[in-house]
Amino acid sequence: MGHSAETGPWAVGFEDWVNDEGADARREHFDRIVRGWKHAGMFPECLGGWRDEFYTIYGPPPPPSPEGDDNPLATGSNEAFRMERSACALFGFATFGVHCTAYVEEEGEPLKLWVPRRSATKPTWPSMLDNTVAGGITAGDSPRMSIIRECAEEASLSPAFVASRIKQAGVLTYHYRTAAGFLQPEVQYVYDLRLPAPGSADAAEGTQPSTNPADGEVESFELLSLDETVRRMCDGEFKPNCALVLIDFFMRHGLLTCESDTRFLEIAARLRKPLGLPGPA
Amino acid sequence: MGHSAETGPWAVGFEDWVNDEGADARREHFDRIVRGWKHAGMFPECLGGWRDEFYTIYGPPPPPSPEGDDNPLATGSNEAFRMERSACALFGFATFGVHCTAYVEEEGEPLKLWVPRRSATKPTWPSMLDNTVAGGITAGDSPRMSIIRECAEEASLSPAFVASRIKQAGVLTYHYRTAAGFLQPEVQYVYDLRLPAPGSADAAEGTQPSTNPADGEVESFELLSLDETVRRMCDGEFKPNCALVLIDFFMRHGLLTCESDTRFLEIAARLRKPLGLPGPA
Numbered sequence: 001m002g003h004s005a006e007t008g009p010w011a012v013g014f015e016d017w018v019n020d021e022g023a024d025a026r027r028e029h030f031d032r033i034v035r036g037w038k039h040a041g042m043f044p045e046c047l048g049g050w051r052d053e054f055y056t057i058y059g060p061p062p063p064p065s066p067e068g069d070d071n072p073l074a075t076g077s078n079e080a081f082r083m084e085r086s087a088c089a090l091f092g093f094a095t096f097g098v099h100c101t102a103y104v105e106e107e108g109e110p111l112k113l114w115v116p117r118r119s120a121t122k123p124t125w126p127s128m129l130d131n132t133v134a135g136g137i138t139a140g141d142s143p144r145m146s147i148i149r150e151c152a153e154e155a156s157l158s159p160a161f162v163a164s165r166i167k168q169a170g171v172l173t174y175h176y177r178t179a180a181g182f183l184q185p186e187v188q189y190v191y192d193l194r195l196p197a198p199g200s201a202d203a204a205e206g207t208q209p210s211t212n213p214a215d216g217e218v219e220s221f222e223l224l225s226l227d228e229t230v231r232r233m234c235d236g237e238f239k240p241n242c243a244l245v246l247i248d249f250f251m252r253h254g255l256l257t258c259e260s261d262t263r264f265l266e267i268a269a270r271l272r273k274p275l276g277l278p279g280p281a
Numbered sequence: 282m283g284h285s286a287e288t289g290p291w292a293v294g295f296e297d298w299v300n301d302e303g304a305d306a307r308r309e310h311f312d313r314i315v316r317g318w319k320h321a322g323m324f325p326e327c328l329g330g331w332r333d334e335f336y337t338i339y340g341p342p343p344p345p346s347p348e349g350d351d352n353p354l355a356t357g358s359n360e361a362f363r364m365e366r367s368a369c370a371l372f373g374f375a376t377f378g379v380h381c382t383a384y385v386e387e388e389g390e391p392l393k394l395w396v397p398r399r400s401a402t403k404p405t406w407p408s409m410l411d412n413t414v415a416g417g418i419t420a421g422d423s424p425r426m427s428i429i430r431e432c433a434e435e436a437s438l439s440p441a442f443v444a445s446r447i448k449q450a451g452v453l454t455y456h457y458r459t460a461a462g463f464l465q466p467e468v469q470y471v472y473d474l475r476l477p478a479p480g481s482a483d484a485a486e487g488t489q490p491s492t493n494p495a496d497g498e499v500e501s502f503e504l505l506s507l508d509e510t511v512r513r514m515c516d517g518e519f520k521p522n523c524a525l526v527l528i529d530f531f532m533r534h535g536l537l538t539c540e541s542d543t544r545f546l547e548i549a550a551r552l553r554k555p556l557g558l559p560g561p562a
Contacts, residue, residue, distance in 0.1 A: 143539055167535030171549045187546065189539055252533055254448030258424050258470055265468065265560045268452045272553050279546045
């Protein structure tokens with residue numbers, strides 16, 4: 001890496017000989033640097049959680065096609081390279097994830113939320129409360145593929161059932177600040193999944209969250225009332241970014257309104273902070 | 282008005298003798314200025330649509346209470362003054378409105394949307410398509426009071442029925458640019474209202490949108506499929522800010538996803554543009 005006359009002294013870029021080799025070469029060079037740091041014991045607060053999982057780092061959106069018939073729905077053409085998940089925060093690269101809120105809402109009954117407790121052995125945020133299902137998007141996966149697979153792995157929900165019911169409901173963007181002070185820009189695609197009430201006629205196998213011993217990420221699931229969920233949020237029992245996802249859910253479902261909290265406008269804006277970084281295009 | 286050493290040359294403020302008189306005095310002084318402009322035929326593109334309706338203009342949020350028991354849920358304490366609705370764009374003051382999307386979504390059936398056509402005699406955007414119910418928030422009203430009243434006035438929906446069913450679903454912020462080039466910052470609280478299907482057992486009087494001859498704002502209501510609604514949006518048949526509200530509805534209901542449009546992230550951010558202006562606090 002270096003800085004050139006073209007990018008200016010305020011930007012760091014690849015040297016041309018690396019850049020010209022393409023996305024795979026960029027990944028390899030970054031990987032060698034980051035593995036070296038890990039081997040030397042540097043940045044343990046990030047690299048200590050090494051995942052052996054690649055995330056996609058995006059570059060600028062592709063230019064419009066020269067024919068002029070620019071298809072805005074063409075996807076995946078601006079992957080710059082891939083990077084080990086735990087290293088992304090060191091560079092301030094945006095990472096992308098999926099969070100799903102599963103809930104039960106029967107006619108005339110108050111809404112309830114499926115809330116898992118993270119396994120005590122997880123390297124990050126052990127034993128804290130979480131969104132029903134959540135995960136990072138591994139390079140090469142689509143958000144929808146990711147959330148359907150995570151629903152099966154973490155909550156034993158049937159992929160066919162989830163695919164027929166789950167709804168994407170927007171996106172949140174924010175900076176997560178690590179304990180060591182690194183700023184990690186995060187993009188979370190949020191999903192809603194309405195489930196049949198436990199014990200109801202529709203509550204077949206694969207439609208109710210349950211722990212998956214083979215996965216081991218979740219210790220238990222509980223169906224909580226709104227009041228109980230909010231109480232635990234206020235008590236700091238939730239992993240922080242999961243509380244954001246719940247707040248957005250409450251705003252979309254009329255459970256947090258401009259009449260119930262005068263910070264409504266500010267909260268809505270802060271849940272979608274402009275990151276100023278490229279995403280999939 | 283003038284600029285003082287305190288506010289600096291880049292800000293315009295009230296002279297102290299006006300400011301100290303309070304919100305009613307500020308309203309009166311502004312009203313005299315604006316009525317003078319109207320009388321002189323100035324700014325016809327804004328003041329030609331004079332409404333005889335006051336909007337609230339907000340000032341900075343109130344300081345925390347000296348006792349330290351700052352109640353963030355206390356409301357309405359930062360009204361700076363009120364101003365004739367049609368004059369707000371001249372000053373770039375933020376205006377606040379409510380937009381409701383009424384829809385029908387039966388198990389196993391595709392979602393349909395209730396779409397009105399504006400009356401041909403409306404001073405603004407005559408004969409264009411609109412959100413099911415929409416209106417500005419008159420000074421002194423809450424967003425919820427406003428939307429319930431507009432649902433009755435514009436669409437003949439029963440207030441008790443609407444109050445039991447309607448859900449606030451978030452807020453949109455954007456700048457509307459008038460034909461003359463004035464920038465009008467707008468805040469729209471959005472609501473979802475799921476209605477029983479026409480002809481179904483639950484479709485009692487007051488649960489189906491219908492025109493109100495006493496109101497005269499709407500020419501007709503139609504229940505449109507998603508495809509037909511999108512086609513008419515693309516054809517420019519909708520009042521522009523109403524298309525924004527529909528796009529947000531589509532994003533919240535899984536009808537517009539990051540897989541169906543690569544501009545998903547950008548659209549989500551632009552629907553909630555930071556206005557940098559005070560709101561109710």
